[in-house]
Amino acid sequence: DGGITQSPKYLFRKEGQNVTLSCEQNLNHDAMYWYRQDPGQGLRLIYYSQIVNDFQKGDIAEGYSVSREKKESFPLTVTSAQKNPTAFYLCASNEPGRRETQYFGPGTRLLVL
Amino acid sequence: AQSVTQLDSQVPVFEEAPVELRCNYSSSVSVYLFWYVQYPNQGLQLLLKYLSGSTLVKGINGFEAEFNKSQTSFHLRKPSVHISDTAEYFCAVRGEGYQKVTFGTGTKLQVIP
Numbered sequence: 001d002g003g004i005t006q007s008p009k010y011l012f013r014k015e016g017q018n019v020t021l022s023c024e025q026n027l028n029h030d031a032m033y034w035y036r037q038d039p040g041q042g043l044r045l046i047y048y049s050q051i052v053n054d055f056q057k058g059d060i061a062e063g064y065s066v067s068r069e070k071k072e073s074f075p076l077t078v079t080s081a082q083k084n085p086t087a088f089y090l091c092a093s094n095e096p097g098r099r100e101t102q103y104f105g106p107g108t109r110l111l112v113l
Numbered sequence: 114a115q116s117v118t119q120l121d122s123q124v125p126v127f128e129e130a131p132v133e134l135r136c137n138y139s140s141s142v143s144v145y146l147f148w149y150v151q152y153p154n155q156g157l158q159l160l161l162k163y164l165s166g167s168t169l170v171k172g173i174n175g176f177e178a179e180f181n182k183s184q185t186s187f188h189l190r191k192p193s194v195h196i197s198d199t200a201e202y203f204c205a206v207r208g209e210g211y212q213k214v215t216f217g218t219g220t221k222l223q224v225i226p
Binding site for chain 1 (some may be wrong): 122147149152154156157158159162203212213214216217218219
């Protein structure tokens with residue numbers, strides 16, 4: 001089955017620690033996205049990548065970093081600079097082209113200890 | 114710039130009653146419009162989309178939406194809701210020429226038995 005997987009489902013972060021969220025897709029999509037979801041705020045774009053080895057900042061990139069070394073993988077690192085990391089993180093992908101629908105992974109919930 | 118407004122944060126409705134979830138958008142260019150559904154602790158699933166053509170769009174689970182350009186709206190409707198429709202619903206817009214999708218803040222539909 002084609003789709004997007006995210007791991008882990010739950011992640012705990014200690015103060016001052018960097019953590020990495022995994023996102024893998026086997027849909028052969030070029031474009032991938034990371035969103036942060038907070039209650040009552042909808043989805044906010046953190047980073048996106050239209051092609052391997054290239055990515056752009058979204059609306060709330062501060063305190064986050066990404067890499068895109070492979071087409072199927074787009075990991076997100078939440079750094080210690082992100083002071084309020086507790087949220088639900090969603091990864092999405094789509095074929096290039098502005099008409100194309102985004103497909104979402106199941107999400108990772110990040111909690112701070 | 115583009116934006117989406119979902120004025121209703123919560124909509125309670127009795128089972129088998131009709132429902133309308135409102136969505137208004139703003140964009141200086143032509144738009145593509147989407148409705149997604151999210152069940153607790155899961156990713157987003159596409160319900161339906163408007164790309165062009167007929168302004169009445171039918172989606173999964175008996176939902177439909179109508180694109181109204183003059184009122185810049187894309188309201189979601191279902192003639193008879195079921196308990197299983199209890200979820201959060203997100204409206205989203207992508208403007209012609211824009212790389213990014215903008216999401217509304219979501220509407221929680223609570224179906225009452």
